[in-house]
Amino acid sequence: MLIELKNIVKNYENGDVITHVLKDINLTVEEGEFIAIIGPSGSGKSTLMHTIGFLDRPTSGEYIFEGENTKDLDDDQLAVIRNKHIGFVFQSFNLLPRTSVLDNVILPLLYSDSKIGHEKKAKEALAAVNLTERMNYMSNQISGGQKQRVAIARALVCNPKVIFADEPTGNLDSKSGSTVMHILENLNKEGRTIILVTHDLNVANHSKRIVTIRDGEIVSDRKVEEKDRVHSKQIED
Amino acid sequence: MQNFLSEIKTTVKNLLSRKGRTFLTILGIIIGVAGVIIIMSLGAGAQSLVLGQVTKLGTNLVGVLPGKSNENGPPASVFGIQIKTLKLRDVEAIKDKGNVPYATAVAATVRGSATLISGRESLDTTFTATDGSYPNVQNVEMEKGQFFSEEEGRAGNNVMVLGYDVATNLFPYGDELGKIVKIKIPNNNPAVTGDTGSIPFRVIGVQKKMGTVAFQNQDDQVFIPFSIGQRQLLGIDYIQFLRLKVNDSQNVKTTIDDVARVLREQHNIKNPEDDDFSVRDLVDAIKILTSITGTLSIFLSLMAGISLIVGGIGIMNIMLVTVSERTREIGLRKAIGATKRNIRNQFLFESIVLTLSGGILGIISGILISYLIALGARFAGYDWAFIISPMAIILAVFVSILTGVIFGLYPALKAAKLDPIVALRYE
Numbered sequence: 001m002l003i004e005l006k007n008i009v010k011n012y013e014n015g016d017v018i019t020h021v022l023k024d025i026n027l028t029v030e031e032g033e034f035i036a037i038i039g040p041s042g043s044g045k046s047t048l049m050h051t052i053g054f055l056d057r058p059t060s061g062e063y064i065f066e067g068e069n070t071k072d073l074d075d076d077q078l079a080v081i082r083n084k085h086i087g088f089v090f091q092s093f094n095l096l097p098r099t100s101v102l103d104n105v106i107l108p109l110l111y112s113d114s115k116i117g118h119e120k121k122a123k124e125a126l127a128a129v130n131l132t133e134r135m136n137y138m139s140n141q142i143s144g145g146q147k148q149r150v151a152i153a154r155a156l157v158c159n160p161k162v163i164f165a166d167e168p169t170g171n172l173d174s175k176s177g178s179t180v181m182h183i184l185e186n187l188n189k190e191g192r193t194i195i196l197v198t199h200d201l202n203v204a205n206h207s208k209r210i211v212t213i214r215d216g217e218i219v220s221d222r223k224v225e226e227k228d229r230v231h232s233k234q235i236e237d
Numbered sequence: 238m239q240n241f242l243s244e245i246k247t248t249v250k251n252l253l254s255r256k257g258r259t260f261l262t263i264l265g266i267i268i269g270v271a272g273v274i275i276i277m278s279l280g281a282g283a284q285s286l287v288l289g290q291v292t293k294l295g296t297n298l299v300g301v302l303p304g305k306s307n308e309n310g311p312p313a314s315v316f317g318i319q320i321k322t323l324k325l326r327d328v329e330a331i332k333d334k335g336n337v338p339y340a341t342a343v344a345a346t347v348r349g350s351a352t353l354i355s356g357r358e359s360l361d362t363t364f365t366a367t368d369g370s371y372p373n374v375q376n377v378e379m380e381k382g383q384f385f386s387e388e389e390g391r392a393g394n395n396v397m398v399l400g401y402d403v404a405t406n407l408f409p410y411g412d413e414l415g416k417i418v419k420i421k422i423p424n425n426n427p428a429v430t431g432d433t434g435s436i437p438f439r440v441i442g443v444q445k446k447m448g449t450v451a452f453q454n455q456d457d458q459v460f461i462p463f464s465i466g467q468r469q470l471l472g473i474d475y476i477q478f479l480r481l482k483v484n485d486s487q488n489v490k491t492t493i494d495d496v497a498r499v500l501r502e503q504h505n506i507k508n509p510e511d512d513d514f515s516v517r518d519l520v521d522a523i524k525i526l527t528s529i530t531g532t533l534s535i536f537l538s539l540m541a542g543i544s545l546i547v548g549g550i551g552i553m554n555i556m557l558v559t560v561s562e563r564t565r566e567i568g569l570r571k572a573i574g575a576t577k578r579n580i581r582n583q584f585l586f587e588s589i590v591l592t593l594s595g596g597i598l599g600i601i602s603g604i605l606i607s608y609l610i611a612l613g614a615r616f617a618g619y620d621w622a623f624i625i626s627p628m629a630i631i632l633a634v635f636v637s638i639l640t641g642v643i644f645g646l647y648p649a650l651k652a653a654k655l656d657p658i659v660a661l662r663y664e
Contacts, residue, residue, distance in 0.1 A: 079577075094566075110243060111570075154573070
């Protein structure tokens with residue numbers, strides 16, 4: 001079992017007003033799964049992703065990651081887990097400006113234990129998203145689809161267990177979007193766990209399992225039949 | 238190491254992408270550090286000038302001035318206040334070998350302004366009335382002729398030695414030896430009433446060009462025997478200044494004590510607190526002069542320090558702007574595994590790079606300005622040494638790094654504390 005959430009509750013306090021964002025979430029994720037978390041905005045799906053991705057802590061409940069309870073880890077230990085085991089892909093790419101594609105991909109390695117071979121690893125990750133020939137471009141000189149592929153390479157470079165993709169196609173046209181989804185599918189085929197967060201059922205249908213969340217509660221958790229799955233073809237751009 | 242290098246690369250790139258803003262930010266540091274360098278250079282230059290002036294006098298000298306003074310300050314007589322406690326019989330007592338055994342020569346002096354008349358020429362200058370032992374006490378080199386002897390001095394012969402500038406002004410053809418030069422008696426002389434008249438002297442020597450020694454132009458004066466200057470020109474019975482030469486530098490302190498003891502006996506002083514004279518050696522004189530330049534340096538360093546603080550506040554301000562501009566970047570870095578320490582160090586490092594480059598530019602401009610000042614001082618005729626001590630540069634580098642740490646810490650901690658989710662959502 002890779003991820004096990006038990007009775008996760010998340011409340012936000014704002015003065016006297018308490019907002020219950022996550023109410024008693026129970027969820028398990030096996031290694032190699034491709035899950036989509038869907039729900040309307042305000043449903044708590046982003047908070048759930050942040051909690052699973054160690055960017056946020058639950059108010060109560062237990063989170064067991066790779067068999068270990070993460071309750072007592074401090075901020076720095078969480079940072080190490082994020083660096084080692086988790087790769088993030090965001091809707092707005094979040095590449096560093098005035099920095100080359102290659103250096104953007106190297107960035108997570110600078111915070112890792114590995115002190116050598118950064119450039120080699122970054123080039124391998126760029127090859128996996130088919131952007132080797134763009135590696136010396138500045139991050140503002142490439143298209144949106146290419147930016148998101150750089151972000152995927154950056155998420156891959158530390159060889160994480162899980163990749164979180166938060167609306168990865170939200171800022172892309174359909175062509176670039178399907179290229180990005182194709183890459184995620186391939187990564188899953190190679191055995192990597194993918195957790196996709198989206199409000200778009202068409203995007204979610206790329207996955208093998210859809211978890212629907214509404215008002216902070218899981219309202220359905222179903223497998224996607226192979227005949228219903230959408231597959232993107234890679235389109236070069 | 239690779240991490241560190243790429244950190245430097247990123248930082249420099251970030252700073253260079255906003256050249257104008259970066260330069261304005263570090264301007265305060267540049268000015269502050271340049272100030273420190275200039276002050277230290279001028280301090281050292283002034284010190285060497287003072288030392289040069291004082292040591293030109295000759296070594297192993299002890300000076301006696303009328304009037305009491307504390308350890309660090311000059312006596313009142315230096316400021317032109319006439320104190321009449323030092324008399325000729327005091328000089329005779331000091332000259333007594335039994336009283337002050339290590340003194341090899343003693344010269345008493347009085348000074349005054351003088352109007353010289355030679356034929357139809359006249360010239361305003363100063364006269365120094367002293368003993369024939371003066372050349373034994375102080376470095377005197379003669380261009381022509383000789384200084385008056387002990388006997389001529391004691392007898393009060395009407396003889397005169399010209400300073401170099403006086404000689405060239407009055408006798409442009411160099412035919413001064415043996416000529417008669419008159420000094421007008423000043424009309425404030427209490428011994429003479431009505432028409433003051435003048436006293437004639439025969440020129441027996443010309444001093445070599447000496448320049449300034451102890452901040453006095455040695456070339457714009459004439460020397461005459463002590464008693465004529467004291468009695469006939471000034472109409473006084475006291476001594477303004479007494480200088481002794483000691484046989485060996487080891488005996489200077491002993492001689493100071495001997496002179497003080499003799500003068501206390503002469504003046505019936507029981508308690509050294511009640512001294513009406515000051516005995517000093519050159520070490521004391523140097524101490525006084527350096528304490529004056531030292532005080533000035535401290536004052537100016539304070540000004541430079543204020544400039545550094547203002548510059549540092551500028552750095553803090555711009556670092557706070559940078560942190561808020563790059564909030565999303567901080568969020569991303571945290572999401573991919575940067576710890577609080579990583580983020581804090583990144584911004585601290587950026588602020589140190591800022592202040593250190595300001596420091597380096599400040600050092601360069603400080604050295605340039607100090608050099609120009611030294612050139613100017615030399616042009617104005619001072620024997621000014623251009624000195625940049627390695628200490629000053631080390632201090633400047635250290636201070637600029639310290640400024641970066643002090644004023645970069647708050648923005649860096651603020652960046653480190655950002656919540657990654659909030660930071661990622663920041664617009």
